[in-house]
Amino acid sequence: MMLTIKSTNNPRLFLLLVVAITTVFVSAQKKTLPYKDAALPVEARVQDLLSRMTLKEKVGQLLCPLGWEMYVIQGNRVQPSDKFKQLIKDRNAGMLWATYRADPWTKKTLANGLTPALAAKAGNALQKYVIENTRLGIPLFLAEEAPHGHMAIGTTVFPTGIGMAATWSPDLLQKAGRIIGEEIRSQGAHISYGPVLDLTRDPRWSRVEETFGEDPVLSGILGASMVQGLTNGGDLSLPHSTVATLKHFLAYAVPESGQNGNQAVVGMRELHESFLPPFQRAIDAGALSVMTSYNSIDGIPCTANSYLLTELLRNEWQFKGFVVSDLYSIEGIHENHYVASSVDEAAVQALTAGVDIDLGGDAYIKLCQSVEDHRIAEVAIDTAVRRVLQLKFAMGLFENPYVDSQKAVESVRNAAHIDCARQMAQASVTLLKNKASILPLDKNIRKVAVVGPNADNRYNMLGDYTAPQEDKNVKTVLDGVVSKLTSSKVEYVRGCAIRDTTMNEINEAVAAALRSDVVIAVVGGSSARDFKTTYKETGAAVTDKEQLSDMECGEGFDRASLSLLGRQQELLEALQKTGKPLIVIYIEGRPLNKNWAAEHANALLTAYYPGQEGGLAIADVLFGDYNPAGRLPISTPRSVGQLPVHYNKKAPLVHNYVEMPATPLYSFGYGLSYTTFEYADLRIVSKENDTKEVSFNITNTGKYDGEEVAQLYLRDEFASVVQPLKQLKQFKRLFLKRGETKSVRFTLTKEDFMIIDRNFKRVVEPGSFQVMVGASSDDIKLTTQILYP
Template sequence: MYERQGEEVVPSPKFKQLIAERPIGMLWATYRADPWTKKTLANGLNPALAAKAGNALQRYMLEHTRLGIPIFLAEEAPHGHMAIGTTVFPTGIGMAASWSPELLKEAGEAIGKEMRLQGGHISYGPVLDLARDPRWSRVEETFGEDPVLTGVLGAAMVEGLGGGDLSQAYSTVATLKHFLAYAVPEGGQNGNQAMVGMRELHENFLPPFRKAIEAGALSVMTSYNSIDGIPCTANSYLLDQLLRNEWKFRGFTVSDLYSIEGIHENHAVASSLEDASLQAVTAGVDVDLGGDAYTHLIRAIREDRLQEAVVDTAVCRVLRMKFAMGLFEHPYTVPEVAAKEVRSREHIALARRLAQASITLLKNEGGLLPLSKSPTQRIAVIGPNADNCYNLLGDYTAPQAAGNVKTVWDGVRSKLPASQVEYVKGCAIRDTTAMEIEKAVAAARRSDVVIAVVGGSSARDFKTQYKETGAAIADKGILSDMESGEGFDRATLSLLGGQQTLLEAVKATGKPLVVVYVEGRPLDKNWAAEQADALLTAYYPGQEGGNAIADVLFGDYNPAGRLPVSVPRSVGQLPVYYNKKAPPCHDYVEMSATPLYAFGYGLSYTEFAYSELRIEKQNAHTFTVSFCVQNTGT
């Protein structure tokens, strides 16, 4: 949509053509940079250039269209604005492990400010899907398995993004994803049907969305899946009766990318793309993210197959937001301010605080942690995620300039002299053609303690191919590290590549072993739970993840993260989540039916005692619970 000309940015011929041929009012992912968009640090937009691009597009809209209506720029922003030079926070599942609405509100404020400074208006996020199947590729984007935690955290982030008051300078139109029951597809296959009953929808899957809407969310995105045979992008009960009539939602709805096409092409319940577009718009989908499906609406109106009032209503819902945001009066932003205040020191510090709060200690046998900073202590830092900056960031993340991301190796070296820390990669996440097991073992033998950083990756790269929707295509012939992130569903949860071999070889040296999982989904931790001396999960901790992990390992931060999603023992027991309906599960022949680590679990470096429990009934549905907590440790 833009062309760079040195330090200036102008509208592209393609943009001008779109404006002339089919008057558009909104763009998506204009500032996005990743291998799918083929935008890099070299040809993409830094914050100042992004602001110039937004200004150039707005100016063209105001000066070269019949009505001079400003354009909306919608951007991906689940854990930071997905653009070059912005702050990268932990992914959703990591933020949820903090259990801190205060921190998530701060993150929302930072994300909203960085977006608006660059000329963006609509933030895609937070993701409120309930994650009950870790095989599904997008667990990392969610706030976990619990509707209460998800609702509270989602509402806090929406409040940070502006709380629905678009008159504020840095407010965005927060877009909730994905409506509805998207995270529980059959077989863990992204976009498959969800086998969920109406009662379950109302008890668990709908409350987080309602709470976030009450907090001010002004947009809702439909999901790719179907429920009871009805594609969610054509479900009038959800989009019209429930959202509009019962909840009194006054924002606008938007399809996920090409989900309107999916009504015809994937779900096969529409005879054509035109039929699919009519189903979607009459069901209550106001905006077509793909942009092609709704080109059929004008002809349908002229042929009396669609009432013009349906389109007028959708237009009204979007146009109202542009007025509320003040775009007609103040359509431009200041590039110099964007250059100065995007990815500020304050936002980087917040990214570190959020990462610290998310890290979850699962085992600490014999009090191995926190590690000593003794001038004689030697540490071996090994593993495929020990010094790979992109593997810390998760999906929906832009390319990073050198030095932006702090790895675990960076973090450990900030605590000890470089001469006391040795790094060996050992193996890749998936590729087994370049193994360094013997080298890693040798480093372990020279050390006093081994920190093994393993797990997974959602890092997109230029080897991976992508669908038009942006979802990755799992290609058995190309072994990037990517085993999670949109489109990378798993059939197992075990460590891939040579990681298990690496862990066993290092364990055999007899040196104390700390295992850190950097992961987008709860992977199999059975071996580590038995064999490691200490075990942590850091999820995808973002750009300050390495520093935060080191802060926890060396005791500069007491681990306070608690699991927002259960860790299963086996894929054979899925789904495993804490609030299942009665009757309770019974054990299998081979193993317990309980999770390896349950929702809410997490250790600390100290011990706590709880006393004086008081439960006071307020009314039929509300109780106040209070108690005293004492730190009884050292």
């Protein structure tokens, strides 16, 4: 047979024609449809499959409905639900979200939810149904929440994002990411929603706990490390690789008034200087999915922002993955922002802007009609579908859609994963005050009073986006203290609740304190969801006086103040009046007010939400089995009246308020150790390619082995646009035995000296720079000036 291919002015079209025709001939010989032929290149398989799809089938690949109602458990078997079968028949959905999720919103519990083995069987059953009961047999993508562990029953629960960030340890985050990826893939899911790279400068906002804090460099480095773990180094063909989804694009964590979803008042230059770099670094590390945010910037909803999603993400950054909306955020273009007169129009706006996937799946179903009405071209849908199919082929789902349920049991929450959770929790505990070196405590102590609403509350250790837990799987502070001593040496009284003022055991707590040698008071907040709380369709909580739970943080729980709620402050003051040494521990999702504790407590620590092993990790620190080295990833304010109070504010220098200093109570990068460190011998040497090697020595001058987190800050002294007074550029967490000296070396590259100039170009402006090295942003030990380049 003779075949003539006419030339065309479109080289890409010509190439695709050649590939398509070639693959048809090759596959015809093998009697295999080209898109099912694993020997062919991914691009050829995608093109062949796309050419066979109807418009309805294409749109189906862009839908990601809620997944937890799509299965039915029948003893040890799991079957597709009738709702799932109808969904596939009516909508051809190519993706599901939160199929394995369990929490009060989904009403999936330990009794009726999926164990790891059942989850694997559920994923297999859904895949089998789709492959065998649809015309083209395209496997499903299953997307799962995974900000600090897979949000499913039986999985490993790590500290929340802000706690992870307090470790300042890229190695630990990469290790945790790999574990989370393994647990997700072994149960048959493919997409991990996380990490959360929102740069947060307002602790009133409800979702601070999910983020890596206030700094773009720390967030970017830790986010990239997490992505490297989740993606197994970026190779989707490996068995435990996931498609990492970065949340939320963009400036979601600085809402006006601290209220979730409100507009972000931030300038274009600030977006490029601070809010975009963490995402770019994580994309460079291998992230292949980005989620939009609910907010708007300068009047444009982020789910309909073509500049962010197409011009910048696609054209400038060359992002090759797909963009997914946040849950029902496409509907929000119409229903919340009022920039579209209907959901149909909102769907067109979102797709045109660059949103590929509709999380929720109710908006994009209308795209078929929009194509028929010529409001959008089918080629725009083809572009989005191509991005989804490319990743399905790259992950090998057409060849290996199923998993082994027994391997899921062995791979999820095993001993090695639990050990990593404890390491992460240990590394996150941050010592803020240690008067007269009261810590570490002597294990020969006679009696300890453990008091407070967070001393023995398992769910308050875990944070939001966490599945139901068996009691034995979560260790509280009380568990940890008892493990170091004996139960006869420990007396526990709750004292009060987080929010409920009717719960009052303060007198009993005081009595216990008087019988003890030291008091450990565990206070703070809670993101523990319960069945008393009502939830919006997006999963955010509805807060009102009729629904009073302990929860004061987590999505939807924005705060007007940062004070301790309920009778917690009353409890602390009563305990302090006993005259017994008082150790205060904050379990929290945001930096709560610590002014009183900073002044009156003998020791003060924060552990954020430390995860399932948090109680043991805190006890390790209290009794000296682990020397604390956590550092603040977000500044602790003195008052909400200061906000924002992040360390890297731009010039000019702040001046004090009438009532208080303008500085934070505890600044970014701060944290104490049981030992002391001395910095010396700062040297800077010019290297090739305009790099500068900065080196210095650190000596452990105290009585304990321990870790230090060395931090390097830079200041551009004179620039064409206003610059931060200091900006973190490099950091390193390192271990030193007592008396040991180590040399630390950082390399500053051209990128570290760049600014966004008046023309919005990234440039280096030659001039004088101040190099600052120290233990925190407000504890600079060594400084010098250099000229660059």
